[in-house]
Structures are given as C-alpha cells and as structure tokens.
Amino acid sequence: MSAAHQSNPDRPHPDKWIKVLPEGLYVEPGGFYIDPVRPVERAVVTHGHSDHARPGNRHVLATPGTLAIMRQRMGEGVGGSLQALEYDESLRIGDVAVRLVPAGHVLGSAQVVMEHAGSRVVVSGDYKRRLDRTCAPFEPVPCDVFVTEATFGLPVFRHPPDLGEVQKLLHSMALFPERSHVVGVYALGKCQRLITLLRAAGYDRPIWLHGALEPLCRLYGSLGVELGELRPATVAAKEDLKGALVLAPPAAVADRWARRLADPVVAMASGWMRVRQRARQRGVELPLVISDHADWDELCQTLEDVGAPEVWVTHGREEALVHYATSRGIRARALALIGFEDEDSEGVTGGAAGGEAS
Amino acid sequence: MNRFAALIDALVFMPSRNGKIRLLVEHFATTPDPDRGWALAALTGALTFREAKPAAIRELAATRVDPDLLALSYDYVGDLAETVALIWPERPERANSLPPSLNEVVEGLQAAKRGQVMGLVEGWLDTLDSSGRFALLKLITGALRIGVSARLAKTALAEWGRAARPEVSVDDVEEVWHGLTAPYPELFAWLEGRVERPASGSGAGFRPMMLSHPLEEEDRAALDPAAYAAEWKWDGIRVQLVARGGERRLYSRTGDDVSGAFPDIVDHMSFDAVLDGELLVARDGVVAPFNDLQQRLNRKTVTAQMLRDGPAWVRLYDILFDGDEDLRGLSFVERRARLERWYGAVQPRRMDLSPLVPFDRWDELVALREGARENGIEGLMLKRRDSAYLAGRPKGPWFKWKRGALTLDTVMMYAQRGHGKRSSYYSDYTFGVWRGEELVPVGKAYSGFTDAELIELDRWVRNHTTRRYGPVREVEAGLVLEVAFDSVHPSNRHKSGLAMRFPRIHRIRWDKPAHEADRLETLAAMVVG
Numbered sequence: 001m002s003a004a005h006q007s008n009p010d011r012p013h014p015d016k017w018i019k020v021l022p023e024g025l026y027v028e029p030g031g032f033y034i035d036p037v038r039p040v041e042r043a044v045v046t047h048g049h050s051d052h053a054r055p056g057n058r059h060v061l062a063t064p065g066t067l068a069i070m071r072q073r074m075g076e077g078v079g080g081s082l083q084a085l086e087y088d089e090s091l092r093i094g095d096v097a098v099r100l101v102p103a104g105h106v107l108g109s110a111q112v113v114m115e116h117a118g119s120r121v122v123v124s125g126d127y128k129r130r131l132d133r134t135c136a137p138f139e140p141v142p143c144d145v146f147v148t149e150a151t152f153g154l155p156v157f158r159h160p161p162d163l164g165e166v167q168k169l170l171h172s173m174a175l176f177p178e179r180s181h182v183v184g185v186y187a188l189g190k191c192q193r194l195i196t197l198l199r200a201a202g203y204d205r206p207i208w209l210h211g212a213l214e215p216l217c218r219l220y221g222s223l224g225v226e227l228g229e230l231r232p233a234t235v236a237a238k239e240d241l242k243g244a245l246v247l248a249p250p251a252a253v254a255d256r257w258a259r260r261l262a263d264p265v266v267a268m269a270s271g272w273m274r275v276r277q278r279a280r281q282r283g284v285e286l287p288l289v290i291s292d293h294a295d296w297d298e299l300c301q302t303l304e305d306v307g308a309p310e311v312w313v314t315h316g317r318e319e320a321l322v323h324y325a326t327s328r329g330i331r332a333r334a335l336a337l338i339g340f341e342d343e344d345s346e347g348v349t350g351g352a353a354g355g356e357a358s
Numbered sequence: 359m360n361r362f363a364a365l366i367d368a369l370v371f372m373p374s375r376n377g378k379i380r381l382l383v384e385h386f387a388t389t390p391d392p393d394r395g396w397a398l399a400a401l402t403g404a405l406t407f408r409e410a411k412p413a414a415i416r417e418l419a420a421t422r423v424d425p426d427l428l429a430l431s432y433d434y435v436g437d438l439a440e441t442v443a444l445i446w447p448e449r450p451e452r453a454n455s456l457p458p459s460l461n462e463v464v465e466g467l468q469a470a471k472r473g474q475v476m477g478l479v480e481g482w483l484d485t486l487d488s489s490g491r492f493a494l495l496k497l498i499t500g501a502l503r504i505g506v507s508a509r510l511a512k513t514a515l516a517e518w519g520r521a522a523r524p525e526v527s528v529d530d531v532e533e534v535w536h537g538l539t540a541p542y543p544e545l546f547a548w549l550e551g552r553v554e555r556p557a558s559g560s561g562a563g564f565r566p567m568m569l570s571h572p573l574e575e576e577d578r579a580a581l582d583p584a585a586y587a588a589e590w591k592w593d594g595i596r597v598q599l600v601a602r603g604g605e606r607r608l609y610s611r612t613g614d615d616v617s618g619a620f621p622d623i624v625d626h627m628s629f630d631a632v633l634d635g636e637l638l639v640a641r642d643g644v645v646a647p648f649n650d651l652q653q654r655l656n657r658k659t660v661t662a663q664m665l666r667d668g669p670a671w672v673r674l675y676d677i678l679f680d681g682d683e684d685l686r687g688l689s690f691v692e693r694r695a696r697l698e699r700w701y702g703a704v705q706p707r708r709m710d711l712s713p714l715v716p717f718d719r720w721d722e723l724v725a726l727r728e729g730a731r732e733n734g735i736e737g738l739m740l741k742r743r744d745s746a747y748l749a750g751r752p753k754g755p756w757f758k759w760k761r762g763a764l765t766l767d768t769v770m771m772y773a774q775r776g777h778g779k780r781s782s783y784y785s786d787y788t789f790g791v792w793r794g795e796e797l798v799p800v801g802k803a804y805s806g807f808t809d810a811e812l813i814e815l816d817r818w819v820r821n822h823t824t825r826r827y828g829p830v831r832e833v834e835a836g837l838v839l840e841v842a843f844d845s846v847h848p849s850n851r852h853k854s855g856l857a858m859r860f861p862r863i864h865r866i867r868w869d870k871p872a873h874e875a876d877r878l879e880t881l882a883a884m885v886v887g
C-alpha cells in the first residue's frame with residue numbers, strides 16, 4: 001500500500017504534506033501545527049498538558065474539555081480565538097478534513113484524524129488504553145500512517161492493574177494509621193483519576209489537596225466528574241492530617257511543603273515507579289504504578305489495532321518501538337520532536353504547574 | 359512467594375528502621391510456617407543453596423524476549439534481576455499453575471543438582487508476577503541486600519513475640535534463634551506462646567555479647583579504681599569464636615556469621631570453647647590499620663592473595679564456655695584466669711591474649727590513653743573485676759574510654775537530601791579542605807547536629823546553592839564545619855587519597871571564614887602508621 005503511494009502523484013505520501021519544523025508538526029495543506037512548541041498562527045491541540053498546550057497561538061482548535069482546561073491554566077495568555085470541536089465531528093481546514101477522536105489520556109484529550117489526498121493520518125497525542133472514569137476511552141482508527149507517542153516505549157514498562165496499586169496504598173494506610181500518606185500526582189489527569197480509583201475502591205473519607213491541585217479538581221467537578229469530599233491541605237492543622245490521605249504535585253512531596261504533615265509516607269503515582277531504582281532516587285517510600293500513558297503492551301496492541309503500514313514515533317523512548325514495529329513488517333521511524341519533556345526533569349523544573357503527565 | 363515478594367518490595371523502599379520492624383512484625387504475624395522462617399533466613403543471609411550466575415539469567419531471558427529489546431531495557435534499568443523481572447512475558451492465568459510458595463523454592467533449590475537450577479527458575483518465572491520474579495531472581499543470585507541486619511530481624515521478632523510473651527527480650531531471641539536451624543518452627547512456636555523456650559547452649563550458635571557504655575568524665579569521678587581492671591580497646595571488630603561439637607563459627611557483634619570471610623581464623627579453631635575477642639589484620643604481630651581489615655569484610659569468599667596480604671588475627675578478651683562448662687556466671691577476674699590457663703594449654707595459632715593494663719590511679723590511665731596513638735588502639739576498656747558476663751549493655755560493669763577524637767575545620771561542598779523523616783532537608787554534607795587554591799572532598803557526615811541546627815543548615819544550603827545534580831546541591835565555599843573523627847587512613851578510593859573513620863559534625867563555625875579552614879597537609883599529618 002505504501003509502495004503504491006510513492007509512485008502515484010495523485011496520492012502523495014503523507015511525508016510530503018506533514019513536516020517536522022522547529023515549531024512542531026506542520027500539516028501543510030491545512031496550514032496548521034499540532035501541539036506546536038512555539039506560538040503559531042493556527043494550532044490544533046491534542047490535550048491540556050503544558051508541553052502539548054502552550055500559550056500564545058492566534059487560533060486554537062481543540063475539544064471543549066481541552067479548551068476549558070487551557071483557559072483554567074493560562075487565563076488571559078491562552079491565545080487569540082479558541083474554536084471548539086466536539087469528538088467525532090468533522091471540520092475542513094484548508095485542504096484537510098480534521099476529526100478529533102478520544103485518546104483516553106486525560107479529560108478532553110484527543111487524537112487528530114486527518115484525511116488528505118486519499119490518505120488518512122492519525123496523530124495520537126498522548127494516550128492510554130485502560131479504563132479511566134475521568135475521560136472518554138481511546139478509539140483505534142484504522143489509518144495509513146499512525147503517529148504515536150512512546151513515553152513508556154520499553155518492554156520493562158508494563159503497568160499492573162490499577163486496582164492492585166490502589167490496594168497497595170490502602171494497605172499501607174492500614175499498616176501505618178498514625179502517619180499521613182502523601183501521594184505525588186500531576187495536577188491534570190493523574191490527580192483526578194487517582195481520586196476516582198480510590199472512590200471506586202470504597203475509600204470515602206475526605207481527601208486533602210495541595211493548593212496547586214484545587215482549581216483543576218473544581219473544573220473536573222463542574223464538568224461532571226464526581227470526586228467526593230475534598231479539603232485544602234495547605235490550611236489544615238497538622239493534627240487533622242494524621243492518618244490522612246494528601247495529594248500534592250510531585251515536586252512538593254519531597255520538599256518543605258511536606259513538613260506540615262505528620263511523619264508522612266511518601267508515595268508517587270506514575271508509570272516511572274515501575275523501575276525500583278527510579279523510585280528510590282526520588283525518595284519514594286511507596287511507589288504506585290499508575291500511568292496515563294500506554295504501557296509497552298498497549299503501544300504494541302495499538303499498532304495492531306490501527307493496522308497502519310507505517311508508524312512515526314513522536315516522543316518518548318522511540319528506539320525500542322521502532323525496532324519492534326520494523327520486526328513486525330511495519331515501516332517505522334522516529335520523528336525526534338523536541339520540546340516534549342521527559343518526566344525525569346520534572347523534579348527540577350517544578351511540577352506544580354502540571355508538566356507532562358506520566 | 360507472593361507474600362515474601364511483597365515484603366521485599368516494601369522493605370526496599372522503607373527508609374526508617376521502625377518502619378522496617380513494623381513490616382517484619384506484620385509478616386511474622388500473618389505468614390504461616392515454614393515460609394516466614396525461610397523469609398527470616400533469606401533476609402539474614404542464613405540460606406545456602408546453589409546460586410545462579412547473572413550470565414545464565416540473561417541467557418534464559420534471551421530465549422523469551424527479543425535480545426535487542428532486552429539489551430535496550432537493561433541499559434535503561436541498570437540491574438539485571440530487575441530488568442528480567444520486569445520484561446519476562448506474563449502468562450495468562452491458568453488454574454493448574456499456581457505460583458510456588460517460598461518453601462517450594464527453597465527446597466527445590468536445595469535439592470537441585472548442577473544444571474537443574476535454571477530449569478526450575480524458568481518454570482517459576484512463568485507463574486510469578488513481576489514482584490515475585492524480582493524476589494526470586496535476587497534470592498537465587500544471592501543479592502538480597504535490602505538493609506535488614508540480623509539485629510533488626512531479632513528486634514522485630516522480639517517485638518512481635520511480646521504479644522504472647524511480654525518478658526521476651528532481643529537477647530532471648532538471639533540466644534534461642536542461634537541454637538536453631540532454618541526455617542525455625544520452634545522459634546515461632548515459642549514466641550507465639552505455644553511451646554516452652556527451646557534449649558540453647560549446646561550448638562554452635564551465637565551467644566549474645568556483653569557490651570559497654572562510653573565513659574563520661576563525671577562517671578569516672580565516681581568510680582573506684584580498685585574495682586576495675588583496664589585493657590586496651592583494639593581497633594578491629596568484636597567477634598565471638600564458637601567451636602562446639604565439631605562445628606566452628608565466627609560471629610560479629612550482632613550475631614552475623616562471618617566465618618566464610620576468615621578461613622585463616624576458622625582453620626585454627628581446633629578446640630572446644632566459646633571466646634570473645636577482637637578481629638584484626640596483623641603482620642608479624644603488628645596490627646594493621648582498620649582499612650586493611652575492611653578489605654576483608656563483607657566477602658563471601660576470599661582469595662589466596664587476600665589471605666596473604668591481610669592475614670587475620672584475633673586478640674582474645676574473654677572466655678564464655680570451656681568445653682561444656684558455662685563460665686558466664688563467673689566474675690571477670692575468674693574468667694580472666696580461666697582464659698589465661700586455657701590459652702596456655704591450647705596455644706591456638708593466629709590468636710593472642712589482650713594484655714591487661716595495670717594501674718592504681720585514674721591519672722595514670724589518662725596519660726597512657728593519650729599516649730596511645732599507635733595503630734590498632736582505639737582507647738581503653740574498663741571492666742569491673744566482679745562482673746559476670748551479661749547479655750546486652752548493662753550500665754556499670756563495662757565502660758569504653760575512647761581516646762580523644764581528632765578534629766579538623768572543613769568547608770561544606772555539597773549537600774544532599776536525607777532519608778525518611780529528613781527527606782525534605784538537606785542533611786548529608788560532603789566537606790573538603792584546601793589543596794592550594796582548590797577544595798578537595800575528604801568526607802561526608804550526616805550527624806552531630808541538633809534538629810534546630812539542621813533547619814539552619816538546610817536554609818543555608820538552599821540560599822547558597824550554585825548548582826544542582828538531582829538530589830544533590832553544590833554550594834558556595836562559605837561555611838566552615840568543624841568535623842570530629844576517630845582516625846584517618848590512606849585510601850585510593852578518595853580523590854584526596856585519605857579517608858576518615860567515623861566523621862561527624864562537631865561544631866558549625868558560622869563565624870569562621872572559609873579560607874581559614876584547614877589544609878590537606880594538616881589532615882595528612884594525622885595519618886597514623
């Protein structure tokens with residue numbers, strides 16, 4: 001199929017019309033960028049994490065959920081005109097038919113499905129495949145070129161069932177009832193997802209929040225995501241936080257902020273927690289492998305599900321996924337997009353504002 | 359195996375000693391025999407079976423996983439057991455392939471012949487989850503080092519046992535445990551109050567040692583010199599030599615079996631007695647620096663070269679058993695006489711008697727102690743002449759009187775976050791001294807200051823950071839730390855060529871300019887021997 005592309009001038013290969021420029025991934029016949037890292041005239045934004053949704057673009061197209069998140073996080077700086085596109089509605093931009101399809105990553109997150117000159121290209125943005133009560137589930141869309149992330153693109157990353165990880169947390173709280181448990185979570189997505197997982201596991205006590213987590217929880221609540229009783233930890237008395245469950249941005253849990261807590265058990269909810277050495281470097285006592293990205297098996301499964309003969313890898317650990325795809329007879333290459341943070345750097349750059357989810 | 363794996367996982371991440379004890383107590387309380395006993399043995403290094411080589415594990419993994427993906431993953435993770443545990447393909451659950459119990463694993467490995475081990479391991483890896491695989495691979499490679507000492511395990515056992523037997527002490531546990539073999543069903547039955555205390559004393563087990571208190575100046579004023587004997591405190595490690603019924607063991611102060619590392623001592627234990635002494639490295643009767651002994655510690659096997667370069671020696675302090683006769687109830691003076699008589703009769707090789715230091719008045723000892731700067735002497739021991747050999751650290755009969763510590767003015771260079779309660783503070787400091795115009799690091803300390811001082815130090819670090827490397831901050835050369843340490847030795851592991859023993863912060867010299875701190879030459883002049 002792809003060989004036919006190259007020899008047919010009426011059906012140009014997608015690498016003729018989708019390009020990697022310094023601003024990001026550029027869709028030439030539509031005149032727009034997807035998740036640009038610098039301000040541009042026209043941007044299509046897959047989801048609200050700060051390395052994908054940046055301020056200052058003239059026109060922004062995204063799902064209503066993503067736009068609400070962007071307004072919440074950026075206020076005035078969000079950009080010029082904002083245009084909402086519901087999931088599965090089609091819109092023509094220039095010479096490209098654009099559709100946004102759920103990516104299952106965080107509330108509002110979308111894959112960008114584009115049709116042009118007889119080819120269909122899907123840009124996944126960040127995605128995951130497992131159940132998340134805070135957002136619509138990922139939908140595989142058959143395509144000619146699948147442009148995928150690979151944050152956890154190594155076969156050692158296999159996220160265990162979420163319920164088991166939540167049970168680990170509840171077990172620790174039973175074993176150390178006098179200590180508070182503070183869990184590092186990204187402000188957008190991970191925080192709200194962990195809360196819904198805890199509620200589904202039957203935990204109905206109040207959950208205490210670091211101030212940086214409050215606005216997005218309120219927003220999720222107003223968009224219909226039920227989170228139960230939440231209380232501000234920042235103003236709480238030390239005595240109240242004994243035995244309590246506290247959520248905070250990753251950078252705050254090991255820092256001075258955590259001193260207000262009673263002898264805290266430091267936990268972190270992230271796909272990186274799968275690797276013990278990484279968890280220990282972060283000073284984590286209770287690692288919880290809960291991720292908003294596809295793990296290795298899900299990345300591989302998704303390549304099967306979309307059935308694309310060609311795969312481009314945007315960011316993450318591309319080498320292993322390119323190797324795997326090639327071994328399955330799929331044409332694959334790394335785009336080496338820059339500007340998408342490796343979560344490694346989070347501790348230093350300060351994750352309170354959100355940063356990349358994991 | 360699943361319970362054991364969960365325990366290992368929790369222990370790996372638990373920073374605090376009390377937390378580790380809590381995890382162990384929970385494990386003993388909720389895990390049946392014999393698995394809890396095997397877990398205890400595995401954690402304290404008391405299990406022996408045919409181990410697997412890392413290369414064999416890598417080869418096994420390559421039969422299941424694309425070798426390129428395995429290599430990329432190993433590069434990223436950095437630990438082979440962990441890589442294989444994470445990457446091993448999960449099998450769909452089948453009703454007839456339950457994960458093995460720890461008992462099955464241990465018995466299987468103990469019975470396995472050469473060439474059978476990897477076959478067993480492969481079958482187990484297929485039924486375990488990733489935590490179970492990690493625990494199994496660490497177990498079979500003998501790399502289960504997760505910060506649980508024998509002492510910690512015994513403390514946890516005693517704490518758990520007190521629910522049924524309120525009178526149980528750590529020393530009781532120690533004594534009973536060492537008479538038994540894994541998986542210790544009698545030990546658990548006793549601590550649960552189901553059977554009487556198992557007999558001890560006949561086996562080659564460890565007997566809890568008698569320990570001393572540091573001598574404070576005000577204590578000494580109250581002591582009658584005539585009631586005490588004095589002897590040198592040697593700078594090695596306290597050991598117990600047990601030779602009973604054909605078995606020979608060398609134990610550390612905490613009851614860890616170190617026999618394997620010191621065959622040159624064990625070979626000469628052709629007697630029937632239990633002795634207390636100091637393990638040293640000595641050449642032609644001259645004690646070598648502690649560093650030389652360090653080279654021989656924590657080794658499972660020793661090479662001929664190590665035996666030649668660092669010959670071990672034991673300087674005897676005391677005798678606990680002569681044959682079957684328990685001497686621990688006798689007074690120090692009586693035991694000393696028995697020790698001298700025993701030594702004269704047996705004449706063991708590679709051992710000598712630690713001489714008594716005669717004195718009449720304290721000031722004579724003060725002078726002797728200050729004068730003793732040669733290798734191998736850490737200070738003096740004072741022992742009440744009428745004291746029986748008691749387990750633990752009773753206050754009064756024995757004192758250690760270390761010679762004065764050395765001190766040096768150093769400059770803080772790096773600070774690192776602490777662990778556990780201190781994980782939000784910069785509490786571990788690397789300090790250096792001047793060599794020409796530059797600072798060279800000479801040591802690291804994380805104790806010796808108060809909580810209030812820690813808060814000030816932490817603030818200083820945050821306000822004077824020049825660079826960050828993960829959890830480490832480099833700071834301006836602006837704060838002088840007066841460091842105390844017991845001695846200093848040449849070392850090729852440090853850039854400065856010197857290593858301090860037991861450095862701790864003595865005083866924070868907020869007042870002193872950094873350029874007035876000490877120079878490397880000053881430290882080098884403090885090297886002894």
Ligand SMILES: [Zn+2]
Nearest residue numbers: 126149340356
């Ligand atoms: Zn991303």
Ligand SMILES: [Zn+2]
Nearest residue numbers: 049126356357
């Ligand atoms: Zn994201």
